[in-house]
Amino acid sequence: MLNSSMSKPRILTGDRPTGPLHIGHYFGALKDRVALQDKYDTFVIIADVQALTDNFLTPQKVRDNVKEVVMDNLASGIDPQKSTIFIQSMIPEIAELTVYYSNLVTVSRLERNPTTKEELKQKEKLFKNNITYGFLGYPVSQAADITAFKADLVPVGEDQLPHIELAREIARKFNDIYGQVLVEPKAKVSNFPRVKGLDGNSKMGKSLNNAIYLSDSPDTIRQKVKMAFTDPQKIRLTDPGHPADCMVYYYHQMFTNPSDLKVIESECQSGARGCVACKNQLADNIIDFLSPIQQKRQYYQSHPEIVDQIIKEGTAKAKLVAADTLRQVKEKMFLNY
Numbered sequence: 001m002l003n004s005s006m007s008k009p010r011i012l013t014g015d016r017p018t019g020p021l022h023i024g025h026y027f028g029a030l031k032d033r034v035a036l037q038d039k040y041d042t043f044v045i046i047a048d049v050q051a052l053t054d055n056f057l058t059p060q061k062v063r064d065n066v067k068e069v070v071m072d073n074l075a076s077g078i079d080p081q082k083s084t085i086f087i088q089s090m091i092p093e094i095a096e097l098t099v100y101y102s103n104l105v106t107v108s109r110l111e112r113n114p115t116t117k118e119e120l121k122q123k124e125k126l127f128k129n130n131i132t133y134g135f136l137g138y139p140v141s142q143a144a145d146i147t148a149f150k151a152d153l154v155p156v157g158e159d160q161l162p163h164i165e166l167a168r169e170i171a172r173k174f175n176d177i178y179g180q181v182l183v184e185p186k187a188k189v190s191n192f193p194r195v196k197g198l199d200g201n202s203k204m205g206k207s208l209n210n211a212i213y214l215s216d217s218p219d220t221i222r223q224k225v226k227m228a229f230t231d232p233q234k235i236r237l238t239d240p241g242h243p244a245d246c247m248v249y250y251y252h253q254m255f256t257n258p259s260d261l262k263v264i265e266s267e268c269q270s271g272a273r274g275c276v277a278c279k280n281q282l283a284d285n286i287i288d289f290l291s292p293i294q295q296k297r298q299y300y301q302s303h304p305e306i307v308d309q310i311i312k313e314g315t316a317k318a319k320l321v322a323a324d325t326l327r328q329v330k331e332k333m334f335l336n337y
């Protein structure tokens, strides 16, 4: 089994299973991940332990989304022959590494992390100005996710950069103090900027009801696109519109071919096209775009045993890698009893 993948550089990346993945995830992460899996020995973590740090009151929700997120990855083109998909909690080696790394990070360093700060604001209700040890420390656990696999590259959204920086610091510090074991990972940010919600909100989310999920049915997509924010100055069909102020046009830029896009732009500006037609065309294009992804998802949905097998084999393979890193870490720390 020690095959050619040994010589390829390695990727570790993944998702929190807190809900189904949407097109923001697709353009921000999955598309890149799929493209890179040929050149990299790719590991995809389903980060259920991390998801619990801000969902500890609703563990069933996390559990229910694990398989959904695995299927979203497979449907988007993650090939289990090339990539290894595994569940974080099934690799306790990661939790053990987290404990050892916790000595290498100060509390104030964690408190300065802009991403955790931002997430904390959104989770005011849960934490009530009283952050848990687990949430404050989840970036340490993420450093363990990454370094357990000696990943060279971590493809992520921009918001994850502070976490990758912390992983680099931890790896460096560990190697300095105890001896060379860990690899300092590099981040790779997707070329796509964050996709805005249909309502124009800069964040897409379930609670905002402004996202299109990879698993949304054609009817749902049509309904959501109907609700999308359009230029408030264009009230009648014949009013001249401003594509730059319209979320439907913003989405057309992603899902519509360049020549149709030009027509849409000029017809909107001249008042020759109304928003209803424009929305119908967009919905059609999104549905067409998602169709092959959904067909693949359908296959896995009707073969749950195949999904289970992929997770089982992926996790077994991941465990071997993480256990080997942990063994080396413990040896350097004189914990090799």
Ligand code: TRP
Pocket: 012, 013, 014, 015, 016, 045, 047, 050, 142, 145, 146, 154, 155, 156, 160
């Ligand atoms: N924090 C990531 C997110 O919220 C998920 C994640 C967990 C991750 N462990 C990781 C990403 C390791 C990259 C590498 O999307």
